[in-house]
Amino acid sequence: MGPLDQVSVGDSPRARAAMPLGSLDQVPIGDSTRVASLDGDDPTTCRLLELGLTPGVRVRVVRRAPLGDPLELELRGYRLSIRRTDARRVAVTAAPASPR
Amino acid sequence: MTPPPGSGETPGREAVPPGEDPNPQRGVSGPPSDVPTVALVGNPNVGKSSLFTALAGIPTRVGNYPGVTVERKVGRFTHGGRSLDLVDLPGVYGLVPRSPDEQVAVDALTGRLADMPAVACAVVVADATNLERNLYLASQVLGLGVPVVIALTQSDVAAAQGIAIDTFRLAERLGCPVIPVVAPARRGTEQLATQIVAAIGAPPPPAPRGLAEMEADAGTHHSPAAREAIARYAWIERQLDGVITRRTVPGTRFAERIDALLTHRVWGTLAFAATMLAMFSSIFWLAAPLMDLLEGAVGWVADLARHWLPDGPIESLVVDGVLAGVGSVVVFVPQIALLFAFVALLEGCGYMARAAFLMDRLLAGVGLSGRSFIPLRSSCACAIHGIMATRTIENPRDRLLTIMLAPLMSCSARLPVYLLFCGAFVPDRPVGLPWLRLPALVLVGLYGLGVAVAAALAWVLSRTVIGRSRQPFVMELPRWRWPRWDVVVGRVTEAAGSFLQNAGTLIVAVSVIIWALASSPHSDAAIDAEVAAERLELERRAGAAADPGPPAAELARLDTPAGAAAARRGAAQRQSFLGRAGRWIEPLVRPLGWDWRIGCAVLASFPAREVVLGTLGVIYNVGDEDPLAADGSLAARLRAATWDGTDRPVFTLPVALSIMVFFALCAQCASTLVVIGKETHSWIWPLVSFTSMTALAWVAAWITHALASRLVGG
Numbered sequence: 135m136g137p138l139d140q141v142s143v144g145d146s147p148r149a150r151a152a153m154p155l156g157s158l159d160q161v162p163i164g165d166s167t168r169v170a171s172l173d174g175d176d177p178t179t180c181r182l183l184e185l186g187l188t189p190g191v192r193v194r195v196v197r198r199a200p201l202g203d204p205l206e207l208e209l210r211g212y213r214l215s216i217r218r219t220d221a222r223r224v225a226v227t228a229a230p231a232s233p234r
Numbered sequence: 235m236t237p238p239p240g241s242g243e244t245p246g247r248e249a250v251p252p253g254e255d256p257n258p259q260r261g262v263s264g265p266p267s268d269v270p271t272v273a274l275v276g277n278p279n280v281g282k283s284s285l286f287t288a289l290a291g292i293p294t295r296v297g298n299y300p301g302v303t304v305e306r307k308v309g310r311f312t313h314g315g316r317s318l319d320l321v322d323l324p325g326v327y328g329l330v331p332r333s334p335d336e337q338v339a340v341d342a343l344t345g346r347l348a349d350m351p352a353v354a355c356a357v358v359v360a361d362a363t364n365l366e367r368n369l370y371l372a373s374q375v376l377g378l379g380v381p382v383v384i385a386l387t388q389s390d391v392a393a394a395q396g397i398a399i400d401t402f403r404l405a406e407r408l409g410c411p412v413i414p415v416v417a418p419a420r421r422g423t424e425q426l427a428t429q430i431v432a433a434i435g436a437p438p439p440p441a442p443r444g445l446a447e448m449e450a451d452a453g454t455h456h457s458p459a460a461r462e463a464i465a466r467y468a469w470i471e472r473q474l475d476g477v478i479t480r481r482t483v484p485g486t487r488f489a490e491r492i493d494a495l496l497t498h499r500v501w502g503t504l505a506f507a508a509t510m511l512a513m514f515s516s517i518f519w520l521a522a523p524l525m526d527l528l529e530g531a532v533g534w535v536a537d538l539a540r541h542w543l544p545d546g547p548i549e550s551l552v553v554d555g556v557l558a559g560v561g562s563v564v565v566f567v568p569q570i571a572l573l574f575a576f577v578a579l580l581e582g583c584g585y586m587a588r589a590a591f592l593m594d595r596l597l598a599g600v601g602l603s604g605r606s607f608i609p610l611r612s613s614c615a616c617a618i619h620g621i622m623a624t625r626t627i628e629n630p631r632d633r634l635l636t637i638m639l640a641p642l643m644s645c646s647a648r649l650p651v652y653l654l655f656c657g658a659f660v661p662d663r664p665v666g667l668p669w670l671r672l673p674a675l676v677l678v679g680l681y682g683l684g685v686a687v688a689a690a691l692a693w694v695l696s697r698t699v700i701g702r703s704r705q706p707f708v709m710e711l712p713r714w715r716w717p718r719w720d721v722v723v724g725r726v727t728e729a730a731g732s733f734l735q736n737a738g739t740l741i742v743a744v745s746v747i748i749w750a751l752a753s754s755p756h757s758d759a760a761i762d763a764e765v766a767a768e769r770l771e772l773e774r775r776a777g778a779a780a781d782p783g784p785p786a787a788e789l790a791r792l793d794t795p796a797g798a799a800a801a802r803r804g805a806a807q808r809q810s811f812l813g814r815a816g817r818w819i820e821p822l823v824r825p826l827g828w829d830w831r832i833g834c835a836v837l838a839s840f841p842a843r844e845v846v847l848g849t850l851g852v853i854y855n856v857g858d859e860d861p862l863a864a865d866g867s868l869a870a871r872l873r874a875a876t877w878d879g880t881d882r883p884v885f886t887l888p889v890a891l892s893i894m895v896f897f898a899l900c901a902q903c904a905s906t907l908v909v910i911g912k913e914t915h916s917w918i919w920p921l922v923s924f925t926s927m928t929a930l931a932w933v934a935a936w937i938t939h940a941l942a943s944r945l946v947g948g
Contacts, residue, residue: 171456172460173459174457177332177333179457179460180328180330180332180459181706181708182706183459183460183462184327184330184463185708186366186367186370188460188467189456189460199592199594200497200498200502200503200592201592201594201596202595203594203598204591204707204709206591210366210367210467211364212363212364212366212367213711213713214708214709214711215587215591215707216706217594217598217706220707220708
């Protein structure tokens with residue numbers, strides 16, 4: 135998994151989705167990103183999928199709690215708090231600058 | 235991964251006329267009933283409970299689903315001349331069964347719960363401020379082939395946030411009614427009830443179309459679960475296209491700034507500390523006058539009863555049994571009401587979720603989440619409050635674990651016990667710093683012991699009985715909003731009412747049983763004999779001892795009317811079943827350095843810890859003086875107490891420490907055990923709590939006594 139700034143903007147959406155560039159817990163505070171993949175059928179993955187953290191969705195990392203964990207995310211018009219260990223399994227790409 | 239069977243095709247159901255059982259052949263249903271069952275299903279924290287109350291009022295039955303600790307609330311309501319049974323299903327995010335609550339929701343909706351009739355109509359409760367995510371569950375329920383009505387809660391809040399929802403268009407697209415409701419104000423609930431009645435027996439809405447194609451479209455490099463989620467959300471986006479319009483409302487940036495401030499590393503932590511401090515100190519200060527008033531009222535009734543009832547067992551039953559029990563219940567009501575008012579206010583404005591966000595890291599280490607902080611902190615005032623406050627924890631496993639830990643927090647009932655023994659037996663000398671004195675250090679240590687043991691117990695329980703959390707910690711952070719006063723009032727009355735109704739009756743019953751055990755059998759002749767024997771023994775010791783002072787003083791006390799009455803009370807208690815049990819368990823308490831009288835006092839303090847002071851007073855024949863009075867009469871009496879037939883003092887520093895450690899960890903609080911039973915709808919958990927805490931307390935007291943004896947000499 136490379137750092138986030140290696141994103142080449144010219145890729146097609148499909149190709150971008152197929153190329154994970156980092157995990158959600160590494161995204162700097164305040165930045166937006168797009169979920170690349172979230173695979174597996176364990177309860178954690180399934181719950182995150184149900185909550186709308188699906189491949190392709192745009193997510194903004196709003197803040198981190200004062201003690202470093204959990205994270206506050208903004209997606210699908212709502213705010214969600216998840217722990218960094220759970221965010222680690224969400225592979226992301228950089229999102230286009232314009233909001234959805 | 236499509237939701238459970240029954241999708242769409244249930245032939246012949248359209249033909250069932252209203253009024254007949256609409257589900258004659260679905261699954262293994264319970265006993266046939268002509269009252270159709272309506273189920274409320276929705277994500278956690280969307281307002282299902284307040285919608286339940288708005289529709290059906292107070293539930294007629296609250297219990298657990300068979301075999302699991304998942305709360306089941308059933309109520310009945312009538313609309314348009316039709317009776318309906320309303321069931322509140324556990325809050326779930328989806329219908330793929332992975333946890334007990336998801337399993338229960340799926341089984342109920344598909345008619346596979348043995349003792350529940352098949353659902354005649356499913357009411358999907360969806361939060362209008364977060365419709366996209368809430369429709370995920372709706373999309374799964376729509377595929378079950380059950381009539382569906384969607385209730386949009388929080389529609390007033392959504393409107394205030396600039397979210398406009400075209401409900402007619404949405405209903406048209408989904409093929410089922412969509413009714414905006416404001417449950418606490420009963421707005422929209424009539425219309426909702428009308429639609430529910432109309433939906434029963436009507437053809438179910440069509441299953442979401444095009445999911446399979448969208449799943450195929452999602453690409454094969456994703457797992458089946460991911461493909462299903464992608465497809466469902468794509469379907470939802472299509473349904474909501476043109477249905478939801480958002481406009482920026484003034485105040486959004488202001489709310490954003492408040493959010494940043496209250497979750498800030500420094501200011502957020504300070505604000506949190508200030509809020510907790512204000513909340514918990516006011517629970518004491520604001521409730522104190524009311525509690526005094528209630529105590530006064532119970533005391534006044536007790537005086538009346540003493541005046542009007544003839545002396546004897548009936549008077550004793552009413553005053554020492556029933557009224558004492560009632561008093562111990564009603565005295566909690568002001569604190570419970572205040573705590574729930576605060577909780578409802580904090581939850582209503584959205585701060586509760588932020589507080590959990592702040593504290594999560596601290597509790598994650600022991601397998602809990604930030605949601606447990608306020609219940610555990612409340613338990614430092616009283617475990618009853620804390621256990622009731624766990625109702626705000628949506629995850630049943632976390633809630634159960636928090637309930638099990640709550641009684642280990644040092645509650646205010648332990649404080650008098652600590653104060654008595656620290657004051658009387660811990661030498662008052664500075665430790666290192668001039669202002670840091672040993673009794674204060676011991677006090678802090680006892681509070682710390684509770685927290686440390688709770689953390690250890692959480693570690694053990696989450697690896698054994700309760701199990702690790704299989705679900706990730708997820709929590710929605712709602713937008714800031716004004717709390718609704720009707721919700722606050724509703725929460726307060728519900729909490730106080732259910733405490734009085736459910737716990738109250740049982741607590742009074744337990745108090746009466748303990749009273750009966752402590753006051754019978756009662757034989758005046760046997761008491762006279764024992765008091766006489768005691769006098770002889772004192773005379774013998776006064777004659778034999780080098781310093782006849784203490785035994786002589788005792789003899790003088792026996793001759794005063796108060797002293798004689800106290801001696802008789804003590805003798806009566808020693809001869810009661812409880813006293814005999816105390817003697818019987820003496821081998822058990824010997825290793826802790828206790829004599830049988832301490833054992834008896836501890837047994838008798840089962841209704842509540844602070845009772846031990848009164849019981850010790852009675853057993854060691856103290857008069858009616860306040861045990862904590864300035865002259866320290868109880869402390870002085872305890873210092874003078876000796877082992878039966880010797881001059882060896884009973885209470886030494888190691889014994890005092892072992893008693894305090896025992897009380898820090900034991901489950902000597904009938905009310906707490908009763909409330910645990912009521913909140914978990916099971917008698918197993920109070921039993922687990924009692925046995926594990928008593929065992930822990932015994933072992934810890936034994937270690938304390940052994941260590942302290944070695945260090946300072948017993």
